[in-house]
Amino acid sequence: MYNYLLRIKYNGENYHGIAYQKEFRTISGEIIKNLKINEFKLSILSRTDKGVSAEENYISISTNTEIKSFNINLDNIKILNAYKLTDFINIRKFSLGKLYQYNLPKGLFNKIYKPKYLTNLEKISIDSNQNDFDINKYMEGSKYFIGNKDFHNFAKGKIENPYCIIYKFNIEDSDNYYINYVEGNRFLYEMIRRIITFLISVGYNLFPLELIDKVFTYNLDPKPFPADPKFLILKKVYLNWRELYKYIEDIII
Missing domain, CATH: 3.30.70.660 (Pseudouridine synthase I, catalytic domain, C-terminal subdomain)
Structure with missing residues (x-):
């Protein structure tokens, strides 16, 4: 199996959250489709809701297909970094905290x-x-x-x-x-x-x-x-990199 960790950003306004769902258009679903992966296992650090965006989030992927390129052609989703891992990991176990931003309109609701x-x-x-x-x-x-x-x-x-x-x-x-x-x-x-x-x-x-x-x-x-979720942004996640680096085999991008 091939194991990867992706650092991503996205505008989630037109997606049904980040979690993979066959019947809905989601952030992880679009990434999987564009990376041309058929069989896979996922772990998502922050499971942002429908409409929520992120300037930084992490997904770990295990697949039987080697990913040749991490350049995906999506306007609202970007892969910022990709790491090759020795094993599949539950990325949530490495989380130390998160920073969110909520832009409350002055017109209110x-x-x-x-x-x-x-x-x-x-x-x-x-x-x-x-x-x-x-x-x-x-x-x-x-x-x-x-x-x-x-x-x-x-x-x-x-x-x-x-x-x-x-x-x-x-x-x-x-x-x-x-x-x-x-x-x-x-x-x-x-x-x-x-x-x-x-x-x-x-x-x-x-x-x-x-x-x-x-x-x-x-x-x-x-x-x-x-x-309203469209005003919520996951700004930053804090990871235990000392432990995480034990699983990183190579920095791809």
Whole structure:
């Protein structure tokens, strides 16, 4: 078998995510098709959702076909680097963390998340009147997400391990966007997009700042819905290269 590791970038707006699916057009599916591979095994570092883009992501491939060229003719997908491996690897095991960017349009969204209750041993009603959007409240709310937290309220479905560590959550003001940079050790399915939706409600005074600490121990009803994926970008992934280099036989490109 031939084993490879690919570092890639892509605009995911018109794709059904990165994970291979026979019935849908996906990032990994287009790469496999253009590399002319028939039988293969894949491991994807970050399984970005439908519509999400990446400036850096990694795929490891095992195939019975030697790949002669890694030049693929795709406008929205690029192979930045290719490595020949000694064995097939689960690339996720080498991940140390990720940095995401969410470009929140200043026009915001027509649909605004409106939380109703926090429930645990008690039930707390969220009674707030909507005000004009306040970016300062949004930014203040983002600080509560830094640290090792239980993010069960910000993931789709039930999660076996809801704990993630957010190292930084920075927000920059540009002409058309509030640019969110979120760095952490791992992220749950739809986690960042649901956090953005929640913080928008904080900015509109629909969730009080003094109750944010409780969203990591109580249940939010309803859960925040995910924000638009087309504004989310995987900026950078951090790998344990000391361990990874043990499997690299050659640097192809």
